[in-house]
Amino acid sequence: MKQWHWIVLLGLTALSVIGQFIEHNYWWEAIPGFFAVFGFVGSLVLIFIAKYCANLFIAQKPNYYDALQQDHDTDQEVNTNAH
Amino acid sequence: MPIELPPVLVMWLGLIILPLLPKNARPAAFLAFPIAALILVLTIPLGTVVTMPFAHYDLVVLQVTQASRVFGIIFALIAFFCGVYALHMRETGQQAAALLYAGGALGVTFCGDFFTLLVCWEIMAAGSTYLIWARRTKPSQQAGMRYLLYHLFGGSLLLAGIIVHVQSTGSLLLPENGFAPGESLAAWLMFFGVMINAAMVPLHAWLPDAYPKATITGACVLSAFTTKVAVYVAIVLFxxxxxxxxxxxxxxxxxxxxxxxxxxxxxxxxxxxxxxxxxxxxxxxxxxxxxxxxxxxxxxxxxxxxxxxxxxxxxxxxxxxxxxxxxxxxxxxxxxxxxxxxxxxxxxxxxxxxxxxxxxxxxxxxxxxxxxxxxxxxxxxxxxxxxxxxxxxxxxxxxxxxxxxxxxxxxxxxxxxxxxxxxxxxxxxxxxxxxxxxxxxxxxxxxxxxxxxxxxxxxxxxxxxxxxxxxxxxxxxxTPKDKISLDVDWFYRRLAPYLRQIFISWVNVFFDTAERLSFRFADFVSLLSSDPMHVLRTMHRPLRDFDADTDRPPLSTPITLTLLVTVAVAAWSLWR
Incomplete structure (x- = not known):
């Protein structure tokens, strides 16, 4: 990201805030920068909740299901031998 | 004068024609069928209804509404682009499966009765499964099987709903303005059948399980049809x-x-x-x-x-x-x-x-x-x-x-x-x-x-x-790490070994045991028949088989037995 990229993005944001004063349908659309805050907070909330859940138990090694399968296969072999 | 032919038939025509062409011409020839279907979709006027008698019912194999038209256009269009994408591919199986699958989607989009809808629905499941299996790796084999089972389950719910609906209303036609919310048991059964295809949470796990394991072209084709057909049916019915x-x-x-x-x-x-x-x-x-x-x-x-x-x-x-x-x-x-x-x-x-x-x-x-x-x-x-x-x-x-x-x-x-x-x-x-x-x-x-x-x-x-x-x-x-995310498919994938235990291993154990016992019984019978008196006395296999000349009891034994029985019967009848 070069400096002028940031300038363009901030310029567009400024333009959009001006647009809010020209026309709005709902009361929240009149609050300057409402959706900027929504987008920023929303993205961080999504990132942190998703990452938090992933760290709890959702993220696993890619061979998670294969390992289960193999465990079970070896169990069964032991059983058949025992007969 | 437009030809009033269901677009699905044009797509399925490809299944007959493609194998007859030389292998190198097939990828290009594939494109003709989506184009023909697109032309049909665009030229058949709105409101066209074509029926076909079947048993006691009139099947509406072609019914053009504005909703089916917009879905039909995009289905035919995207089948065409997927064909262009796969021009380098020399695999007739995948081409045929794509035609079967996309054709089924057009069939659902343009049908006006439940029977045609169900048939096309199930054919879509079959065609799409092949696009997963065609990757020919072990994970895609397994994921394809899970995908197929899931969709057969969804199809069965739909079928159950249709049967209940036809039983109670006597009509096989799609209801004019859809079902009222939660209208009947039939509507609910169909609802869940359709929502499995729409990948409604928590019935969605088949989708991220199977699509990434499909072939390169297969995933493009898959991404377009199943879920959007379900959305179309939801617009019509719910x-x-x-x-x-x-x-x-x-x-x-x-x-x-x-x-x-x-x-x-x-x-x-x-x-x-x-x-x-x-x-x-x-x-x-x-x-x-x-x-x-x-x-x-x-x-x-x-x-x-x-x-x-x-x-x-x-x-x-x-x-x-x-x-x-x-x-x-x-x-x-x-x-x-x-x-x-x-x-x-x-x-x-x-x-x-x-x-x-x-x-x-x-x-x-x-x-x-x-x-x-x-x-x-x-x-x-x-x-x-x-x-x-x-x-x-x-x-x-x-x-x-x-x-x-x-x-x-x-x-x-x-x-x-x-x-x-x-x-x-x-x-x-x-x-x-x-x-x-x-x-x-x-x-x-x-x-x-x-x-x-x-x-x-x-x-x-x-x-x-x-x-x-x-x-x-x-x-x-x-920064991405090489991890997978557990989803609700954990429940059935984790349970699978136990279910396999119950429905396969235990059933096998039952039959094994039955077989062993019946062999043991047969053994015993053969042992017994070699020399019953000896075996019953000693419970051991006799040294030689029964020989009538040497082992026959003396004549006095049957005479005594006969006398005893006669006396007993006489005594019993007198005493009465």
Missing amino acids: PGWPILMIMGVAMAIWGVSYAFLANDIREILSYHIISQVGYMIVAVGIGTELALNGAAAFAFSNILYKTLMFMATGAVLYAVGTSKLSELGALASRMKWVLVLYMVGALSISGFPLFMGFISKTMIITAAGDSSAYAIKFLLIFASVGTFLSVGIKLPYYTWFHEEKTHHAHVRPIPTGMFAAMTGVAVLCVVYGIFPGLLYAELPYFMVFTPFTIPLLVETTQILIFTFFGFWLVRAKL
């Missing part, structure tokens, strides 16, 4: 069911959250399908004319840009042989055009103004606001934050930029057909994005809607820019 709003929002958010976590680029897109279908399901649930138009428009545009993105990620997989973010990176200079074409899809899906997503997503969000469903509106906007985050920023950033995680010495050149297909779809995304009227004219209901209004532009601009800022701020923590 418009305005309030439960759909809640389920749709759950799908929209669940989908993006998992898309954000996924490591495989095609899995990111697969999870993201769930999110996108969630928008359409919400729109069907709202049920106003604007919302139903929005659902149709969203399905139309989603098929275009989602397939474009699957094509681009397929091209990455084709070129470097992996689709894992943890093994990609810094490919921008070597795959510049794929990046550009992918970004057209990504900007479309994120709803950038002048790209295609903007003209359809805004319809649904506006419809939610018009119906005073403000919570839904905000949750959908939240989901669109996630959309941009996962498929608009994360996926391209870690695929084409960032650092090179694994060095790919050789980047296979992309076939021209792939490029042509991606370019074609990308051009459509931009054209429709700039001239939304082209799409709006095809929608089921008349409406006046302008997407390019200041509030919508303001909302989109701020959301997108600040989502990007959010990502940029924490990007250091987001």
Whole structure:
């Protein structure tokens, strides 16, 4: 990201805030920068909740299901031998 | 005079003709069938009804409504582009499966009775399963089987619903204005059957399980049909069911959250399908004319840009042989055009103004606001934050930029057909994005809607820019790792060994035991018959078999027995 990229993005944001004063349908659309805050907070909330859940138990090694399968296969072999 | 032939038959005609052609001509010949179907869809006038007598019923094999027309156009169009994408492929099996599958989708879209719908529905399941199996790896074999079982289950629910419906109403025709919310048991059964295909949370796990394991072309084809056919059927059968709003929002958010976590680029897109279908399901649930138009428009545009993105990620997989973010990176200079074409899809899906997503997503969000469903509106906007985050920023950033995680010495050149297909779809995304009227004219209901209004532009601009800022701020923590995310398929995949134990191992044990016991009994009988008296006395095998001459008892034994019995019988009869 070069400096002028940031300038363009901030310029567009400024333009959009001006647009809010020209026309709005709902009361929240009149609050300057409402959706900027929504987008920023929303993205961080999504990132942190998703990452938090992933760290709890959702993220696993890619061979998670294969390992289960193999465990079970070896169990069964032991059983058949025992007969 | 237009030919009033169901488009599905034209597609299935290919199944007969393709194998007769020389192998090298088949990929090009494939294109003729979607084109023919597209011409049929465009020329058959609205309101055409063609019936066919079958047993006691009249099957409506062709019924053209405005809704079926818009879905029909996009289905035929995308089948064509997938054909162009696969021009380099010499595999008749996949071509046939694609025709079967896309044909089934057109069949559902243009049918007017439940029987035709069910037949085409099941044929879609069969054709699509082959596109997964055609990858010919062990994971895709297994995922394909899970996919097939899931869809057969959904098909059975649909069939059960249809049987109950026909029993109670006596009519095989699709109800004129759909079912009233929660109208009958039949409606509920069909609802769940259809929602399995729509990948409604928590019945969605088949989708991200199977699609990333399909072939490169297969995933592009798969991404277009199954879920959108379900959306079409939901528009026809379940418009305005309030439960759909809640389920749709759950799908929209669940989908993006998992898309954000996924490591495989095609899995990111697969999870993201769930999110996108969630928008359409919400729109069907709202049920106003604007919302139903929005659902149709969203399905139309989603098929275009989602397939474009699957094509681009397929091209990455084709070129470097992996689709894992943890093994990609810094490919921008070597795959510049794929990046550009992918970004057209990504900007479309994120709803950038002048790209295609903007003209359809805004319809649904506006419809939610018009119906005073403000919570839904905000949750959908939240989901669109996630959309941009996962498929608009994360996926391209870690695929084409960032650092090179694994060095790919050789980047296979992309076939021209792939490029042509991606370019074609990308051009459509931009054209429709700039001239939304082209799409709006095809929608089921008349409406006046302008997407390019200041509030919508303001909302989109701020959301997108600040989502990007959010990502940029924490990007250091987001470097993809080679992990998978557990989803609700954990329950049945984790349970599978135990179910196998109960229904296979235990059943086997039962039969084994029965067999062993019956052999033992047979053994005993043969032992007994060798010399019954000896065996019963000693319980041992006799040294030699019974010999009538030496082992026969003396004559006095039977005489004594006979006398004893005679005395006993005489005594008993006298005593009485």
